[in-house]
Amino acid sequence: MTALDISLYGILDPARSNGRPLPELAAAAARGGATLLQYRDKTSDTRTMVETAHDILEALEDFDIPLLINDRVDVALAVGAHGVHLGQTDMETQDARDLLGDDAIIGLTIKNRSHATNAPVDLLDYVCIGGVFQTLSKDNPVAIGLDGWSSVAGHFRQIDHRLPVGAIAGIDETNCADVMSNGADGVAIISAMFMADDVEAVTKNLVKIIKESRR
Template sequence: MKKFGLSLYLVLDPGLCRTHSMVETTMAAIAGGVTIVQLRDKKAGTEGLIRIGRELMDAMSGTGVPLIVNDDIDAAIAIGADGLHVGQDDLPSRAARDRLGRDKIIGLSIEDEAVARKVDPSIVDYVGIGPIFATPTKPDHKPAIGFDGLAELIKIAGLPSVAIGGLKLEHVAPVIKSGANGLAVVSAICGQPDPESAAKRLSDALKTARS
C-alpha cells in the first residue's frame, strides 16, 4: 500500500549539497520534518544515480520517508526506490506505471491548464505544480504561475499536489492557502548551514499555516 506525505518535499541538488553530502543533508532534513525526498541529478547519469540512490535508501531505511527518483526509471528500478517523478518531456506516466507496477508512487509535473486537464488519476498519484517563481536551480523552467495559477491548477488536476519553484519559508502560508498539500524546496534546505534547522522551520510554519 502506497503511503506518502507531500507536506515538506525535499528535492536534492548535488550542486548545493557541498558542505553536507546529499545523504547527510537528507538525514538532517528528515530529522527536521521532511516527509518525502526526491533524488534529482541531471548530470550523474543512470549509474551515478544508482550509486547515490542506494546510499540514500540504506540511510533512509526505517524512517518511513519515501525516496522518489526524478525522470530516470532505470535508476529508480535498480535502486528499489519508492517511486518516480516525471515531467512533460520525460517518460510518459502510463509507460512508467506499466514498468513500475501499482505499488510505486508516480508524480507528474504540471505547468499549465492543458496538462492539468489530461492527468489520469488511475496512473498518477500526485502532481508537482509550478514553477511558482523563477528559480536558478532549474533554469529551463516554464513561465512562473504564481499563487493564483497554483490554486487554479490544483482545482483542475484534482489530485494531491505539491507546489514547487523558488519557494522559501515566507511562502508556506500562501502555498497552503492556495490548496496545495505541501511545498517542494531545494535551496531552502540544500546548502543551508544547518539543514535540520532549516527543515524544522519549514515544518513548523506548515503546522502553523494549517492551524
C-alpha cells in the first residue's frame, strides 16, 4: 500500500465552506501545511462533483498533497484522484482496490470495535476513528471521546503498528494537542479549517500544534 502522512487531514465539503469555492480553500490549506485533503460532497450531482474535483486537483498542482474522494470511486476514477475514503456502507474495500489499483490511497471510517475487527487492514492505507467529539459536520449520535478512540485504536496498533490511525469529528485548535498526545497519527478536520475566515492561518496554527504535541 501507499505510505502517506495523515498528520493534518483536511476535508473539503461545500456544506462547510461558508459558500467559498473549494479549490480556493484547498490551495489555502495546502499553503498552510495540510498533508492530505479529501473532497466530500453529499448533495451535488455526479457531473458537478467531477468538475469540482478537477478544479481542486488543478488548484493543488503546485503542492505535493494527495486528494481523496469521499465515497465515490467513480468520481475518483474520472478525475484521476489519488484515492478514496470509504464509509461502512460504501463500496467494499476489495472492490474499490480492484478498481483503483494498488497505488491508490484507500482509507476507511471506523466507529467502533466491531468495525475495527472487521477492517481489511491489508487493503487499507489508513483508518480514521470517530467521532471523537460532537460535531455539526456529520451525524455522530454518540461521541466516543479520547478513551473510546484509544480503545479502538489499540486494535490496529496490535495487528499492524505501521498503519496510520487518525481521529475525526469535533477536532479544532483547542483539543488537537490532546488528540495527538493520545497517540493519533493525525487529525481529520472540516469546520475548524474550512469555516474559518483565514484558512491558511488556521492551518498553519494546527500544524504548529501537531508538531509541538509530537515533541
